[in-house]
Amino acid sequence: MTSPYEEAPLLRLEGVRQGYGAREVLRGVSLELYPGEVLGVVGESGSGKSTLLRVLYLELPAEGRYTLGQPGLEGLNLLALDPYRRLEVRQRHLALVRQHAHEALRMGFSSLANVAEPLLLLGERRYGQAATRALAALEEADFPTERADEPPRVLSGGLRQRVQLARAIAARPAVLLLDEPTTGLDLLVQARVLDTLRALKGRLGLSMILVSHDLGVVRALADRILVLLEGEVVEAGLADQVLEDPQHPYTQDLVQARL
Amino acid sequence: MPRLGYSYAFLDPGAKRELRRSLLKAVALPGYQVAYASREMPIARGWGTGALQVTLSLVGPEDVVKVIDQGADDSVNAANLRRFIASMSGARTTWDTLEATLIQSRHRIPEERLRPHQILILQVPIPEPLRHVEPSEPRARELHALADYSALWVGLFEETRRFRRSLKGAAYPVMVHGRYVMDPSPIPRWDVPKLHQAPHLTLLAAGREKRLYAVPPHTEVRPLAFQDVPFQVERVRARCRRTGVGHLFLNAIPGEGGLEHELSDTSVLEKLRAGRALGETYYDLEGRFYRDDVPV
Numbered sequence: 001m002t003s004p005y006e007e008a009p010l011l012r013l014e015g016v017r018q019g020y021g022a023r024e025v026l027r028g029v030s031l032e033l034y035p036g037e038v039l040g041v042v043g044e045s046g047s048g049k050s051t052l053l054r055v056l057y058l059e060l061p062a063e064g065r066y067t068l069g070q071p072g073l074e075g076l077n078l079l080a081l082d083p084y085r086r087l088e089v090r091q092r093h094l095a096l097v098r099q100h101a102h103e104a105l106r107m108g109f110s111s112l113a114n115v116a117e118p119l120l121l122l123g124e125r126r127y128g129q130a131a132t133r134a135l136a137a138l139e140e141a142d143f144p145t146e147r148a149d150e151p152p153r154v155l156s157g158g159l160r161q162r163v164q165l166a167r168a169i170a171a172r173p174a175v176l177l178l179d180e181p182t183t184g185l186d187l188l189v190q191a192r193v194l195d196t197l198r199a200l201k202g203r204l205g206l207s208m209i210l211v212s213h214d215l216g217v218v219r220a221l222a223d224r225i226l227v228l229l230e231g232e233v234v235e236a237g238l239a240d241q242v243l244e245d246p247q248h249p250y251t252q253d254l255v256q257a258r259l
Numbered sequence: 260m261p262r263l264g265y266s267y268a269f270l271d272p273g274a275k276r277e278l279r280r281s282l283l284k285a286v287a288l289p290g291y292q293v294a295y296a297s298r299e300m301p302i303a304r305g306w307g308t309g310a311l312q313v314t315l316s317l318v319g320p321e322d323v324v325k326v327i328d329q330g331a332d333d334s335v336n337a338a339n340l341r342r343f344i345a346s347m348s349g350a351r352t353t354w355d356t357l358e359a360t361l362i363q364s365r366h367r368i369p370e371e372r373l374r375p376h377q378i379l380i381l382q383v384p385i386p387e388p389l390r391h392v393e394p395s396e397p398r399a400r401e402l403h404a405l406a407d408y409s410a411l412w413v414g415l416f417e418e419t420r421r422f423r424r425s426l427k428g429a430a431y432p433v434m435v436h437g438r439y440v441m442d443p444s445p446i447p448r449w450d451v452p453k454l455h456q457a458p459h460l461t462l463l464a465a466g467r468e469k470r471l472y473a474v475p476p477h478t479e480v481r482p483l484a485f486q487d488v489p490f491q492v493e494r495v496r497a498r499c500r501r502t503g504v505g506h507l508f509l510n511a512i513p514g515e516g517g518l519e520h521e522l523s524d525t526s527v528l529e530k531l532r533a534g535r536a537l538g539e540t541y542y543d544l545e546g547r548f549y550r551d552d553v554p555v
């Protein structure tokens with residue numbers, strides 16, 4: 001795909017392959033993310049979306065090239081880094097909102113502590129600063145801050161996702177990765193979380209990769225859309241283009257299925 | 260004279276060599292837990308067998324050995340260990356901190372400042388500072404390897420949020436040489452600052468868990484604490500019922516008129532009662548620590 005933007009990409013994947021055992025799940029995925037945009041990734045269950053995000057989050061090893069246009073990382077293939085450096089890059093530049101909050105949060109700790117964690121991880125050693133910044137992040141995620149001391153264990157699904165979101169943006173990552181952030185929430189709550197994401201995109205100019213099997217969710221936020229089918233990118237383009245004039249038969253089915 | 264019919268200092272030469280190799284590795288990697296082949300001892304695991312093995316692997320006939328349990332030389336457990344070490348090695352024993360070359364201790368660091376030629380050997384029940392946040396041993400080792408101590412910081416954050424301070428009393432986690440977080444054994448907070456830039460060698464051993472680790476002389480040892488909520492040692496507003504001293508660590512003892520207090524360090528207690536001079540202490544009469552780069 002030719003770049004729709006003037007700028008250099010913030011993130012680039014080239015020919016990434018990943019498999020569990022002998023089964024290949026990602027079969028040569030290439031993509032780019034530009035500063036300030038939301039890239040939507042759609043595909044049916046099992047197409048490799050979560051696997052792709054975990055590779056992007058440097059949580060899974062993979063073959064291929066992965067570069068981030070961040071100071072100090074220029075030209076570096078992140079997939080070739082040792083585990084220590086990989087963790088460092090992840091902590092400093094990336095954040096992931098997972099589908100299931102319990103996989104990302106410490107359910108027994110307060111929501112505030114959960115949000116403060118990435119700040120502490122990056123070396124914040126002033127309690128007051130950590131607490132203030134965590135509260136601010138909760139507010140940005142439209143979380144009712146008077147409930148900041150409650151643990152995620154006692155919160156509703158929608159609020160848990162807001163805690164995850166606050167935690168993800170607290171340290172101002174270069175790239176925010178979202179894996180089905182609204183799946184499993186009822187429609188109204190889902191719409192509110194999408195509103196928050198849209199506001200955050202506008203306010204913070206966050207660059208995001210949003211994964212969903214729900215074309216509606218992706219339509220609501222994405223500037224560009226990429227369609228994944230059995231671990232391969234079968235279509236990519238500006239959101240309106242893909243939605244109004246899908247080229248690949250699979251995308252056509254997907255768009256039709258929604259109407 | 261050492262006891263006949265046994266290897267010198269009880270351990271066979273192979274066991275001693277293995278222990279010393281592990282100790283060297285521990286000294287080379289301050290704060291890092293080294294696995295070692297903990298031997299069976301003629302006392303039950305959990306009663307100081309790890310530290311005992313370390314003491315036995317180091318002791319020689321010219322050594323002077325002091326053994327304390329919570330600061331006391333006269334507890335049954337300390338006396339048993341001391342007698343055993345002496346009979347197996349022929350080493351002299353003492354209660355006087357300044358006279359000792361090897362000090363094996365459970366849960367205390369003496370109040371008189373240790374000097375470069377002395378070795379402190381601490382008994383450790385649980386060597387893993389991440390145990391309560393990460394029960395899986397392989398995972399905890401991975402976190403150490405990655406220097407990922409966020410779980411401890413989150414815990415500290417949570418306690419500070421709720422109670423304005425850390426609730427951790429004994430076994431307060433410390434960062435050693437800016438690299439490994441270490442459990443200093445269940446010494447009170449009062450003793451934690453004594454490890455920072457200490458001129459003596461500290462060895463820590465857990466017999467049951469088969470781990471030993473070390474703080475070499477002149478090593479950075481910093482308690483995990485926020486800059487704006489500094490680490491603090493215990494302060495008791497009380498005086499020792501036998502010496503009147505109020506500036507050193509006191510044990511609370513149920514007495515006739517409620518709780519009474521007594522110096523925990525028997526070396527200091529005996530010297531004061533006998534009118535003998537104390538060595539330099541870590542804390543002065545006003546409770547000030549001897550180094551000013553350590554918050555207490």
Ligand SMILES: Nc1ncnc2c1ncn2[C@@H]1O[C@H](COP(=O)(O)OP(=O)(O)OP(=O)(O)O)[C@@H](O)[C@H]1O
Binds near residue numbers: 045046047049051
């Ligand atoms: N840890 C694993 N071990 C083995 N196979 C796995 C593992 N994780 C995922 N897979 C397989 O890899 C394929 C892609 O999984 P992935 O979770 O990436 O898909 P997805 O597009 O996120 O699906 P969904 O929409 O259901 O979340 C699936 O066939 C899945 O069964």
Ligand SMILES: [Mg+2]
Binds near residue numbers: 049050051179
């Ligand atoms: Mg998935």
